Amino acid sequence: MDLHSRDALAAGESSRRLFSVAAWHESPFFTEQERAALALTDAVTRLGPDGVPDDVWNTVTKVWTEQEAANLIVAIATINVWNRFAVTTRTPPPTTV
Secondary structure (H helix, E strand, C coil): CHHHHHHHHHHCCCCCHHHHHHHHCCCCCCHHHHHHHHHHHHHHHHHCCCCHHHHHHHHHHHHHHHHHHHHHHHHHHHHHHHHHHHHHHCCCCCCCC
């Protein structure tokens, strides 16, 4: 989180939006596309026995092209793999900023 937050801030993202990501469902700061990406991220990360809910997938395909949706899935899956490696190997987060 720290690395990505610092990168986002350096790229011009507002701290207000970053602080709101955890409450994106209630936050007014995200576009329809961003909300769809966040919902897909939550669904893929917490993948249940029924997979990604239809309403989430339908929203994704409504606001993103097929190629964009594929890119989102690859990004979400890649970051999930990195996180799982770090947790499995008990890799501590960097302590320097």
